[in-house]
Amino acid sequence: IVYYGPVINPVSLTSYRACRCLLAVGASGSIDWIVEDVKDSMVQEIMAVHGYIDVDVVSLRDGEFIMPGFIDTHTHASQVPNAGSGQQYELLEWLENITFPMESKFSDLDFAERTYASVVRRVIDSGTTTCCYFATIHLEGTQILAEIVNRCGQRAFVGKCCMDRNAHQVEDAESSVSSTKALISYIKDLPSSPHLAEPLVQPILTPRFAITCTSPLLASLGEVAAGDPNLRIQTHLSENPSEVAFTMSLFPESSSYTEVYDSVGLLRENTILAHAIYLDDEEIALVAKRNAGISHCPTSNFNLNSGVAPIGKYLDQGIKVGLGTDVSGGYSLSILNAIQNASIASKVIAMQHRGDPAAPPAQFSNKQFSVASLLYLATLGGAAVCNLETSVGSFSVGKSFDALIVSVRNDAGNPTIWSGSAPRTPEGMLEQFFFCGDDRNISSVYVQGKLIGGTAFTR
Ligand code: GUN
Numbered sequence: 001i002v003y004y005g006p007v008i009n010p011v012s013l014t015s016y017r018a019c020r021c022l023l024a025v026g027a028s029g030s031i032d033w034i035v036e037d038v039k040d041s042m043v044q045e046i047m048a049v050h051g052y053i054d055v056d057v058v059s060l061r062d063g064e065f066i067m068p069g070f071i072d073t074h075t076h077a078s079q080v081p082n083a084g085s086g087q088q089y090e091l092l093e094w095l096e097n098i099t100f101p102m103e104s105k106f107s108d109l110d111f112a113e114r115t116y117a118s119v120v121r122r123v124i125d126s127g128t129t130t131c132c133y134f135a136t137i138h139l140e141g142t143q144i145l146a147e148i149v150n151r152c153g154q155r156a157f158v159g160k161c162c163m164d165r166n167a168h169q170v171e172d173a174e175s176s177v178s179s180t181k182a183l184i185s186y187i188k189d190l191p192s193s194p195h196l197a198e199p200l201v202q203p204i205l206t207p208r209f210a211i212t213c214t215s216p217l218l219a220s221l222g223e224v225a226a227g228d229p230n231l232r233i234q235t236h237l238s239e240n241p242s243e244v245a246f247t248m249s250l251f252p253e254s255s256s257y258t259e260v261y262d263s264v265g266l267l268r269e270n271t272i273l274a275h276a277i278y279l280d281d282e283e284i285a286l287v288a289k290r291n292a293g294i295s296h297c298p299t300s301n302f303n304l305n306s307g308v309a310p311i312g313k314y315l316d317q318g319i320k321v322g323l324g325t326d327v328s329g330g331y332s333l334s335i336l337n338a339i340q341n342a343s344i345a346s347k348v349i350a351m352q353h354r355g356d357p358a359a360p361p362a363q364f365s366n367k368q369f370s371v372a373s374l375l376y377l378a379t380l381g382g383a384a385v386c387n388l389e390t391s392v393g394s395f396s397v398g399k400s401f402d403a404l405i406v407s408v409r410n411d412a413g414n415p416t417i418w419s420g421s422a423p424r425t426p427e428g429m430l431e432q433f434f435f436c437g438d439d440r441n442i443s444s445v446y447v448q449g450k451l452i453g454g455t456a457f458t459r
């Protein structure tokens with residue numbers, strides 16, 4: 001299939017390309033070729049040059065554009081039924097009163113099946129083409145989530161929470177490790193296309209956070225990680241002052257919260273660290289040295305009164321950063337909402353530093369994010385955090401076509417974003433979609449070239 005119309009293509013934290021393109025997707029779902037700055041009169045000739053004779057061209061209508069799918073680097077599928085509850089609490093009370101009780105319900109496999117089916121559908125229709133999911137402590141429930149994600153065709157990492165203390169339901173360390181290994185085997189055996197470099201759905205090692213894991217459990221998980229360098233790892237780090245204090249009391253021998261993970265080999269280039277709000281300079285240097293990625297979850301950070309993560313500072317240190325919805329610490333499944341709150345979080349920091357902007361060469365510290373930076377964090381940045389930057393996050397030859405067709409047309413059924421008076425430049429459409437759009441504007445969601453969601457998807 002060849003798509004023809006405005007394409008938004010992220011390049012870096014400071015730039016993206018926006019122009020009319022012809023973009024060809026081959027049978028494997030990867031991009032065969034792209035030609036930029038195309039005019040109507042050139043289409044047939046370009047197709048012929050590429051040997052594309054009698055191939056369907058999908059021409060976008062005025063008010064539509066193509067962009068890479070969103071990458072959600074941190075969310076909890078099991079907490080979606082709680083979204084919008086518990087905003088009066090901070091993290092530890094919220095876990096106790098809202099979150100652990102809900103997660104306990106996932107021992108009921110019917111409940112797990114029904115809940116996860118609707119969650120995955122909503123996440124896909126929100127434009128998330130790659131998602132890092134936490135499930136719960138339950139092996140079978142987590143297998144159900146992985147199976148549903150795989151059946152729906154979403155790209156994802158699915159993890160079972162490892163917890164052997166300080167939660168409502170816990171396992172002993174040995175069972176936590178053996179059930180994690182069982183999940184890894186189960187996910188590796190799910191049906192998958194043989195031509196893909198990596199299967200769409202992959203397991204991810206998920207020590208929930210230091211508070212719910214004893215040292216022996218963390219050490220054993222470190223051994224599992226050491227045995228599989230490609231296995232991604234996800235956890236929470238330094239989200240809330242009381243959490244940091246409790247963690248340090250549980251690990252008095254550690255010099256920092258970050259070091260708790262590093263000391264057992266859980267901090268490496270494919271580790272995804274959610275939140276990371278209260279890191280000191282040594283911790284920042286350690287995250288940078290290990291090339292671990294940070295999942296910025298601004299909606300959750302505001303909602304649970306956690307804090308404002310200094311993301312600009314991390315970017316200036318060269319740390320990989322993507323966005324996370326962190327439902328139900330965050331109340332929205334949509335990365336659009338994370339984009340909006342990432343923008344506001346950056347403005348809060350910028351306002352606090354009006355008189356003293358960071359000195360050059362600092363580029364992002366204490367500054368508000370541009371649309372280019374927000375786009376990057378939601379796509380390529382997330383891909384880098386997931387170590388998927390060679391296959392997704394932007395459009396280039398050989399990359400997977402993980403994409404959205406976005407419509408800001410004021411057709412019936414669409415929220416009226418475009419009034420008809422402003423010119424519809426691709427840049428203007430993108431900014432309006434980011435700040436005023438929602439899933440009604442996402443007409444098609446593609447993963448590996450296949451239509452899997454959006455308003456145009458027939459279920
Ligand atoms: N820290 C440990 N568990 C959780 C969780 O479920 N959500 C958030 N936001 N932080 C956590």
Ligand code: FE
Pocket residue numbers: 074075076236274326329
């Ligand atoms: Fe979380």
